Amino acid sequence: MCLLLIGCGGESNREQPMPETISYNLHIRPILSENCFACHGPDANKRESGLRLDREEDAFSTLKEQPDRHALVPGNPDASEAYLRILSSDQNERMPPPSSNLSLSDNQIQLIEKWIGQGAEYEPHWAFVPPKKAMLPEVKTKDWAQNELDYFVLEAMEEAGLSPNEPADKLSLIRRAYFDVIGLPPNPESLDRMAKDELNLDGLLDSLFANPAYGEKMAVHWMDLSRYADSHGYQDDYYRTQWPWRDWVIHAFNQNLPYDRFITWQLAGDLLPGAGKEQLLATAFNRNHKITEESGAIDEEYRVMYAVDRTNTLGKALLGMTLECAQCHDHKYDPISQKEYYQTFAFFNTVAEWGIEEASPGFSKKSPAKVPLMEIREEDVEDILHFVNMPDSTRRVQTLLANMGKGTNYNSLLAEADVLKVSVMGEPDNTRRTYLLDRGMYDAPKEAVEPGIPKAILPFPDHLPKNRLGLSKWLFDSGNPLTARVFVNRIWQEIFGKGLVATPGDFGMQGNLPVNQPLLDWLAVDFMESGWDIQGLIRKIMQSATYQQSSVVDPEKFEQDPENRLLSRFPRQRLPAEAIRDLVLASSGLLHREIGGPSVKPYQPEGLWEAATSGRGNLSRYLQDSGKYLYRRGLYTFIKRTVPPPSMMIFDASNRDACEVERLQTNTPLQALVMMNDPVVLEASRVLAEKLLESGEPTPHLIRAAFYRIVGRKAEKEEFQILLDNYGSFYSGYSEEPKRAKATLAVGEYPLKDSLPVVERAALMQVISLLYNLEETITKS
Structure with missing residues (x-):
């Protein structure tokens, strides 16, 4: 049986039928983890009565306070003290105690009773057991x-009495594929080819993977995960130049760099034999964290915070584990001790860096926390770093001037325009030792520790070097149970909206169980066997019948599986913030498709930065870009951590303060207000109206053409009539008030087509704006 729907974290809280055979992983561990492990789990400091229930040998041993009793007696619930305490009516004896506000349902109590009666057999946590490829199930x-x-998905459906949806129509499928691979809508020509059977899915995928926009689309989720931003964070929030690393990420995805090398270069590119500038640039991944430049801060406190951030990012992004829970004490739920946390921390604690911008020994001037730095010059871009889109000198000087603070030396600005400086990893400080920090406090060192890793995941082999390169080799050891699963799950989440494990940052005891573990494990092993081929993984998912289903919602299926976890239809998902912007720009013809380069500052409410900053620093004023820089993809929007771009935040984008592996999905009135009033949407509506009117075609044809471009299908008769009536209403109103029509068109910096009639332009602009506001427009279905 492959279907797993119960798990702590609340995947499904509905009572399940009593199974014949009770599984510890499937039925019991979630109950104990939610209700018992906080006091009777891995954290020795919080353990009550010396009782530990997360390990078989401890649960079966005699009780510390009652040597004649055992917490669990296999085969005998009535002799098991833990079970008797659950049933107790004495509030001083009952477990969980009433003060915890936790309680077990009758169904959970019966599961525990039956499990003990069947022998109380423990199983290792599923995520700590290396995945294996199961035989394809019979369906x-x-x-x-x-x-x-498809066999694994179909088996789960058939067990639940469900059947798959019909295949999606061709135009829906091509639109879905475009958004999943390049993050852009299909153009009308591609839609026409698909409709005429001139383009099949395999050929479509070949062309999409060859499109450099693929790397941009893939980079969006990696920016969240790697906490990339264009400012340092904290109060003054200065400018930083990390965008060349973003260019590398785009390049790496477009080159289909295998995932093991993609990660190894980012974790330890500087330690590779014969490492060049590209490998060194990749290590900027480790330096994307927030950095303070406030002189009142304590240097060592912030230096420790930076190493902590790298450690936590490793856990969340690459291992799917909440390592951060062990920073101050042993993990309460997972078998990760505080000592093991600081052993992992030791891999990232030897960077020769400082916590703040202060005078440092060995330097004649102030040494910023962003040291070590990598310099990128014109000759580098002409040679090995050809993928870095270095802007021309004039543009660089303009950017530097825009971000200059008071007292900035103009000559030093000109010198800096000739070179880019990126924070990367560098020569380690071998004199620095790592200590377990009491309660996680930077100034409370206890015992010294050597680099290591939580043994419950996979012991660190003796033959590997105890540095970041050894850590990377450990990550991609064939026995590591997490690395492949975590990435496969994240790609599944990118495509279907929710991972097979619905808690992508927590594969531990408190995380959700996989909805289909045999499928997750099959994909993980296949991914490793493919040589960690990222495009191959995406292609395999998209070539499946599961992916190609219609998104039509059947009421009976919805009643049985409201969250569509069994995927008996393709899920409808609102596009992410960046893709909504890209859709608007691309469909209107405004999108500037240049790959890479510095971040840009598009339209933003006036005075927002100034009202929300300290007034100091080189980002105290918002200086909007102009020309082609106003029309770049959402990936390139300037991220100031203390004042992130408002329209993107309203659509649940990350502010990049910390590693984020899953975005919230909200639905608020503010989102509708953005689509109705954002200058980007209004300008795109005006520009598309002008482009269509230039064709000289009759109005009905123009409305149909706009619908096709924006929604990705042809308008139905009723829809078209509503739009035509809408156009007529606006046309009549603007004919009576031409000044209002002219005012409506006065939006955005893209040049107006004044040779075209004002009333027709304004009326068609409003119809197109309505199309951008359709829920279907910003939904992948």
Whole structure:
């Protein structure tokens, strides 16, 4: 049986039928983790009565306070003190104690009783056991499956009495594929080719993966995960130049750099034999964290914070583990001790850096926390770093001037324009030792520790170097149970909206169980066997019948599986913030498709930065860009951590303060207000109206053409009539008030087409604006 729907964290809180055989992982561990492990789990400092229930040998041993009793007696619930305490009516004896506000349901109590009666067999946590490829399951409707993963999905559906949806229509499928691979809408020509059977899915995927926009789309989620931003964070929030690393990420995805090398270069590129500037640039991943430049801060406190950030990012992004929970004490739920946390921390604690911009020994001038730095010059870009989109000198000087603070030396600005400086990893400080920090406090060192890793995941082999390169080799050891699963799950989440594990940052005891573990494990092993081929993984998922289903919602299926966790239809998902901007710009013809380069400052409410900053620093004023820089993809929007771009935040984008592996999905009135009033949407509506009117075609044709471009299908008769009536209403109103029409068109910096009639332009602009405001427009379905 492959279907797993119960798990702590609340995947489904509905009572489940009593199974014949009770599984510790599936049925019991979630109950104990939610209700018992805080006091009877891995954290020795918080353990009550010396009782530990997360390990078999401890749970079966005699009780410290009652040597004649055992917490669990396999085969005998009535002799098991833990079970008797659950049933106790004495508030001083009952477990969980009433003061915890926790309680077990009758169904959970019966599960525990039956489990003990069947022998109380413990199982290792599923995520700590290396994945294996299961045989393809037997299914009834084999003809439906198009590749291996369909068998696992179909087995789960059939067990639940569900059946797959019909295939999606061709235009829906091409639009879905475009957004999933390059993050942009299909153009009308591609839609036409698909409709005429001149383009199949395999050919479409070949062309999409070859499109450099693929790297941009993939980079969006990596920016969240790597906490990339264009400012340092904290109060004064100065400018930083990390965008060349973003260019590398785009390049790496476009080159289909295998995932093991993609990660190794970012974690330890500087330690590779014969490492060049590209490998060194990749290590900027480790330096994307927030940095303070406030002189009143304590240097060592912030230096420790930077190493902590790298450690926590490793756990959340690459291992799917909440390592941060062990910073101040042993982990309460997972078998990770505080000592093991600081052993992992030791890999990232030897960077020769400082916590703040203060005078440092060995330097004749102030040494910023962003040291070590990598310099990128014109000759580097002409040679090995050809993928870095270094802007011309004039543009660089303009950027530097825009970000200059009071007292900045103009000559030094000109010198800096000739070179880019990126924070990277550098020569380690071998004199620095790592200590376990009492309660996580930077100034309370206890015992010294050597680099290591939580043994419960996979012991660190003796033959590996105890540095970041050794850590990377450990990550990609064939016995590591987490690395492949975590990445496969994140790609699944990118495509289907929710991962097979619904808690992508927590594969531990408190995380959700996989909805289909055999499928997750099959994909993880296949990913490793492919040589960590990222495009191959995405292609396999998209070539499946599961992916190609219609998104039509059947009421009976919805009643049975409201969250669509069994994928008996393709899920409808609102596009992420960046893709909404990209859709608007691309469909209107405004999008500037240049790859890479510095971040840009598009339209933003006036005075927002000034009202929300300290008034100091080189980002105290918002200086909007102009020309082509106003029309770049959302990926390139300037991220100031203390004042992130408001329209993107309203659509749940990350402010990049910390590693984020999953975005919230909210639905608020503010989102509708953005789509109705954002200058980007209004300007795009005006520009598209002008482009269509230039064709000289009749109005009905123009409305149909706009619908096709924006929504990705042809308008139905009723829809078209509503739009035509809408146009007529606006046309009549503007004919009576031409000044209002002219005022409506006065939006954005893109040049107006004054040779075209004002009333027609304004009326068609309003119809197009309505199309951008359709829920279907900003939904992938």
